[in-house]
Amino acid sequence: MYQIVLFYKYTDIEDPQALMNSQRQLCVGLGLKGRLIIAKEGVNGTFEGTTENISKYVSALKTDPRFADVHIKLSDGNGDAFPRLSIKVRNEIVSSHLGEKDIDPRKTTGKYLQAEELHQWIKDGKEFYIVDMRNDYEFDVGRFAGSILPPLKNFRDLSGILPSIASLKNKTVVTVCTGGVRCEKASGFLVDNGFADVYQLYGGIVTYMEKFPNEAFKGALYVFDGRVTMGFNLNDPKHEVVGNCWHCQKPAERYLDCAYIHCHGKRHFLCCDECLKTHEGFCSAKCKMALTVRNFYDKIHSIIKKLHVQKNHSTN
Numbered sequence: 568m569y570q571i572v573l574f575y576k577y578t579d580i581e582d583p584q585a586l587m588n589s590q591r592q593l594c595v596g597l598g599l600k601g602r603l604i605i606a607k608e609g610v611n612g613t614f615e616g617t618t619e620n621i622s623k624y625v626s627a628l629k630t631d632p633r634f635a636d637v638h639i640k641l642s643d644g645n646g647d648a649f650p651r652l653s654i655k656v657r658n659e660i661v662s663s664h665l666g667e668k669d670i671d672p673r674k675t676t677g678k679y680l681q682a683e684e685l686h687q688w689i690k691d692g693k694e695f696y697i698v699d700m701r702n703d704y705e706f707d708v709g710r711f712a713g714s715i716l717p718p719l720k721n722f723r724d725l726s727g728i729l730p731s732i733a734s735l736k737n738k739t740v741v742t743v744c745t746g747g748v749r750c751e752k753a754s755g756f757l758v759d760n761g762f763a764d765v766y767q768l769y770g771g772i773v774t775y776m777e778k779f780p781n782e783a784f785k786g787a788l789y790v791f792d793g794r795v796t797m798g799f800n801l802n803d804p805k806h807e808v809v810g811n812c813w814h815c816q817k818p819a820e821r822y823l824d825c826a827y828i829h830c831h832g833k834r835h836f837l838c839c840d841e842c843l844k845t846h847e848g849f850c851s852a853k854c855k856m857a858l859t860v861r862n863f864y865d866k867i868h869s870i871i872k873k874l875h876v877q878k879n880h881s882t883n
């Protein structure tokens with residue numbers, strides 16, 4: 568049995584390099600794969616390993632006083648979620664490219680809203696607005712009913728979202744993202760820009776889904792590992808598919824990468840079973856044609872090379 572752990576913590580890391588070395592030793596010893604980003608502002612990581620070794624990792628992590636209260640999110644793995652182990656030191660644990668306007672979530676951030684509280688608010692019909700801080704392709708396959716997606720092509724463009732949600736300045740706003748790490752800065756950014764009542768979903772969507780599967784969050788949760796999307800109790804009749812096939816618009820929640828690696832269109836797209844067959848994994852007829860042409864040239868090229876080798880061989 569494999570498990571995937573997801574966690575982050577904003578805390579002072581005086582010597583990121585030293586932490587990188589000790590973390591590497593710990594992860595290699597436990598045979599974990601995945602990634603960890605370490606910065607002076609904190610850590611952000613996700614690993615897969617056997618259930619036993621993930622539990623050992625979490626215990627070891629928590630013995631460090633800086634991470635004693637780290638919020639751990641666990642979900643089922645498949646043994647193949649990450650190709651390798653990567654532990655790196657960076658300037659930020661999530662790049663927000665805010666430059667001089669950078670937010671320090673240890674000083675400015677939205678109020679934590681527990682999954683149970685959010686669930687209650689939704690049930691009570693309280694007036695508030697869920698602002699999704701993820702990318703459009705994450706939103707497409709799963710989202711809170713009625714939530715707002717600001718035009719955020721990438722989290723790095725955070726400063727561009729303000730005009731689209733300006734009308735919410737005096738409303739109650741709850742920011743959401745996968746595991747909560749993006750909301751730490753995003754909610755702080757809203758507070759910093761005069762939003763009056765800003766909350767962030769503590770532990771992120773993954774925590775809400777684990778506690779309330781197939782409730783207010785509809786569809787599947789996009790994750791940045793080999794699973795691509797995940798959910799809890801996806802076979803429950805209450806599970807709703809909210810994504811749409813890129814080709815035929817029918818419900819779909821499986822992402823494909825276009826079979827042509829130099830794709831002209833939507834490199835990463837949702838595709839239903841039927842269209843997977845008919846379009847053979849391509850996003851478009853153009854990509855299918857491009858691969859056919861490329862393969863043809865590659866064949867010609869290898870024939871010419873072979874002839875060349877034979878010619879050299881015979882002259883020697």
Ligand SMILES: [Zn+2]
Pocket residue numbers: 812813814815816817838839840841842843
């Ligand atoms: Zn389709």
Ligand SMILES: [Zn+2]
Pocket residue numbers: 825826827830831832833834849850851854
């Ligand atoms: Zn394509």
